[in-house]
Amino acid sequence: MMQNTVKTAALTETAEKGKTPWWKQAVIYQIYPRSFCDSNGDGIGDLAGILSRLDYLEELGIDAIWLSPVFRSPQDDNGYDISDYCDIDPIFGTLEEMDSLIREAGKRGIRIIMDLVLNHTSDQHRWFLEAKKSRDNPFHDFYIWRDGDGTRPPNGLKASFGGSAWEWVPELGQYYFHCFSVRQPDLNWENPLLRQELYRMIRWWIRRGIGGFRLDVVDLFGKEPDREITSDGPGLHALIREMSREAFIDPELVTVGEAWSADTESAKLYSSPDGAELSMVFQFEHHLADREAGKDKWHRIPVDFVRLKKILARWQQALSGCGWNSLFWENHDLPRSVSRFGDEGPFREASAKMLAIALHGMQGTPYIYQGEELGMTNIRLPLEEYRDIETRNMIRENREAGLPEAWIRQSVFAISRDNARTPMQWDDSENAGFSSGTPWIPVNPNYREINAAEQRKRPDSVFSCYRTLNRLRKRYPVFTDGTFRLLLEEDRQIFAYRRENAGTSLLVLCNFSGECAANPLAAETAAGKLLISSYPDSGDPGVLRPYEAGIYLFERQKEE
Ligand code: TEU
Ligand code: CA
Numbered sequence: 001m002m003q004n005t006v007k008t009a010a011l012t013e014t015a016e017k018g019k020t021p022w023w024k025q026a027v028i029y030q031i032y033p034r035s036f037c038d039s040n041g042d043g044i045g046d047l048a049g050i051l052s053r054l055d056y057l058e059e060l061g062i063d064a065i066w067l068s069p070v071f072r073s074p075q076d077d078n079g080y081d082i083s084d085y086c087d088i089d090p091i092f093g094t095l096e097e098m099d100s101l102i103r104e105a106g107k108r109g110i111r112i113i114m115d116l117v118l119n120h121t122s123d124q125h126r127w128f129l130e131a132k133k134s135r136d137n138p139f140h141d142f143y144i145w146r147d148g149d150g151t152r153p154p155n156g157l158k159a160s161f162g163g164s165a166w167e168w169v170p171e172l173g174q175y176y177f178h179c180f181s182v183r184q185p186d187l188n189w190e191n192p193l194l195r196q197e198l199y200r201m202i203r204w205w206i207r208r209g210i211g212g213f214r215l216d217v218v219d220l221f222g223k224e225p226d227r228e229i230t231s232d233g234p235g236l237h238a239l240i241r242e243m244s245r246e247a248f249i250d251p252e253l254v255t256v257g258e259a260w261s262a263d264t265e266s267a268k269l270y271s272s273p274d275g276a277e278l279s280m281v282f283q284f285e286h287h288l289a290d291r292e293a294g295k296d297k298w299h300r301i302p303v304d305f306v307r308l309k310k311i312l313a314r315w316q317q318a319l320s321g322c323g324w325n326s327l328f329w330e331n332h333d334l335p336r337s338v339s340r341f342g343d344e345g346p347f348r349e350a351s352a353k354m355l356a357i358a359l360h361g362m363q364g365t366p367y368i369y370q371g372e373e374l375g376m377t378n379i380r381l382p383l384e385e386y387r388d389i390e391t392r393n394m395i396r397e398n399r400e401a402g403l404p405e406a407w408i409r410q411s412v413f414a415i416s417r418d419n420a421r422t423p424m425q426w427d428d429s430e431n432a433g434f435s436s437g438t439p440w441i442p443v444n445p446n447y448r449e450i451n452a453a454e455q456r457k458r459p460d461s462v463f464s465c466y467r468t469l470n471r472l473r474k475r476y477p478v479f480t481d482g483t484f485r486l487l488l489e490e491d492r493q494i495f496a497y498r499r500e501n502a503g504t505s506l507l508v509l510c511n512f513s514g515e516c517a518a519n520p521l522a523a524e525t526a527a528g529k530l531l532i533s534s535y536p537d538s539g540d541p542g543v544l545r546p547y548e549a550g551i552y553l554f555e556r557q558k559e560e
Contacts, residue, residue, distance in 0.1 A: 038435035047093035061470035111211025218257030264318035325364030353534035361508035427453035528552025
């Protein structure tokens with residue numbers, strides 16, 4: 001395909017000219033459309049709602065919006081089950097509204113990143129409806145089928161939302177494979193015709209002005225179910241290179257792959273500076289620091305802080321100069337970071353700002369998940385009220401397994417994906433200003449205390465902290481280009497590191513605990529210029545108050 005030469009040539013030219021790709025200096029904001037802003041009172045967020053909040057995002061100072069799926073979908077997994085890649089689901093709006101969002105955001109220098117779910121489609125996608133008609137239907141081989149007798153699936157592979165990964169279709173005498181729900185049949189990436197169809201769709205969105213793509217579970221594309229290999233299959237990177245060559249034709253695109261199986265070695269392939277694959281990946285190793293080893297996500301242990309900061313440091317060092325990190329605490333699948341790593345009580349704001357400073361001081365592209373910039377917290381709903389397919393399956397399966405209701409409740413409160421999916425808290429009016437109708441999922445009752453309207457006007461708010469961090473990243477290249485060195489490695493309360501670049505350095509110092517900590521770097525911090533802090537006032541320089549954090553700047557005096 002001709003394009004690849006254009007793309008890599010442009011990328012190398014960018015690199016040669018020492019021009020840094022825009023996304024290395026960018027901050028990206030993730031929107032979960034169902035829960036961001038409802039414009040027509042049906043209780044579900046939509047594109048017109050997002051359009052009405054672009055001023056807010058411009059004030060926050062973000063450079064791109066990652067939009068969780070808005071494609072046509074029966075919403076079995078809230079849009080991560082797509083039935084038409086080239087149309088917008090009516091609950092979210094129309095293609096015309098999507099075009100105006102791209103245009104209006106573009107006027108503010110904000111790019112739109114689409115969420116591509118290419119590992120599977122909805123079982124209502126035209127391809128699957130055709131595929132199920134007969135074994136020799138031209139679309140049959142777009143999916144993964146295995147013969148059987150309906151009594152025993154081909155092997156023991158499990159689906160991520162529970163149950164077998166194989167679903168029996170009696171009229172075909174075959175099973176189809178699904179990593180997620182039975183209504184999300186996996187696509188057969190070994191089929192070149194399927195791949196060409198996907199690449200054509202991607203190029204169609206690029207011509208509509210899309211600025212980038214988030215790739216759902218990209219590490220599953222090379223699966224080999226017969227060998228019980230799902231993630232990181234032997235053919236994975238060749239597939240991603242082909243997709244990058246043939247579909248990501250615009251060298252300005254940002255592409256980020258979700259890869260739960262990624263480690264620093266595979267991340268160097270995914271995000272290699274030659275642009276042969278992706279710009280970066282979402283890796284989740286730091287999100288495993290509070291998971292019981294070898295157990296599923298519902299089995300929690302207290303955060304192992306020293307392990308957490310060593311994981312973050314290792315990724316900083318491993319990808320420096322040979323890859324690129326994404327930086328995130330939250331997304332639509334993870335609990336709120338204040339509830340998980342911070343404090344929901346008296347230190348909620350200080351801990352939310354500490355987490356922002358700890359993350360945004362590092363090298364990589366930071367992601368802010370809607371509401372994170374306000375310090376929104378987890379919710380505790382009656383178990384019947386949870387909406388998320390993964391959570392509902394967990395409750396059902398664990399009740400059937402006879403596990404104590406109290407354990408189920410505690411796990412769901414701590415980890416359910418619905419913690420991230422409660423409506424955005426815009427102000428203290430009814431439904432937090434999210435909708436004039438009945439929200440599809442309850443609003444967190446703490447919205448009167450935690451909302452955007454109150455924080456936009458308060459200089460020491462969590463919102464103001466993020467706005468300042470986004471400005472600092474634009475102003476000081478050391479945030480983008482600086483090396484990373486972890487300090488106080490074994491300290492059980494403090495996460496501290498130094499960034500250095502061309503005579504400028506930053507010292508980032510964060511008390512991750514709810515207790516005061518002696519400041520072992522008081523001499524250094526005294527000599528530095530405090531750029532931002534999680535506290536509105538400066539306390540005793542020798543002590544870090546609970547969740548106290550700051551970034552100090554050091555600039556070597558220019559020789560006369
Ligand atoms: O998530 C991939 C994934 O593995 C998650 O389901 C994860 O295991 C779990 O939720 C961790 O909390 C992606 C999307 O981000 C998720 O929303 C979709 O449900 C899933 O793929 C299927 O498309
Ligand atoms: Ca709506």
